[in-house]
Amino acid sequence: MSDLQGRDGHSRDGEDSPASIERVSIDAPQFQVAAAHPRRTERAVALTMLVGLCGFAGFGAAYFQAASNFWLGISLGIGFLGLGVGVVAWGKYLMPRGPFSESRHELSSTEEEREKFVEDLASRGTVAVERRGFLVKILAAASAVLGIVSLFPLLRSLGPLPKNLFYVTKWKKGSYLTTAEGQRVHKDDVLTGGVLTVFPENDVGGALSQTMLVRVGEPGQNMVTMPSRKNWGPEGYLAFSKVCTHAGCPVALYQQLTHQLLCPCHQSLFDIGNGQPGVPVFGPAPRPLPQLPLYVDSQGYLRSRAGFNEPIGPGFWERGGTE
């Protein structure tokens, strides 16, 4: 049995025979709590921790109500303050004062010594254990509330799922090409070498739908950028997403001589002439601009055959290519 010695000199020397183990009275000073009125102190500690629990619960409610940072901070502060003060007071006033020292010169105990120890421990009373059981429940409840409300920011701030938002725009089969003023674009509206920013009628001004319409060729000329896109460019027109595949800036410039679209943000150049389907030839853009398939209806208006052939926008989607 190891040596247990209190401040007042009571000791049990493990090197003696088990019969010589000194029993320290439960009344010894080191086993007494510091509180003059333990029951009253216990109630005060419980109350403090309950205040902390309410603070955490209030934080959860405030977060769900989208309350201001002031109330979030106040409620969380009350939670941690109440719980912290309660735990510290519990340890300081309701636990045996000690100090206790344990000699290490003997590392094992005989069977008889262990039996003596259990007997000795059992005879020391259970006052402190009863108090601890009550407070542990409050501590566990406060910790559980804290654990739950700490999930709130995660659950509430994630927002709705994007679903297929990253993959589609408002362009669909039959959409009229429309100017920023809402006017439908006729095939005679743009001269060769001219450009126009167009949108579908149901999303005029939409950031994801903005499209560069370029009249690369002459009237009557069918523009083919890839073998699989033979009927995508009627009357000399081609249309590409205006959202740069690098970082999303508007690809707003067209160089007629080289048949290239230019993104002014980081100077990415996209080839759209000579059978090139918007392939980046300079700059950081990682993939081609998605092309919008066009046709001219019976009244001469430009319309889309379908939506974009691939997700528009920055290259982090890591999709697309040249088919």
Ligand code: FES
């Ligand atoms: S956003 Fe277009 S090149 Fe960077």
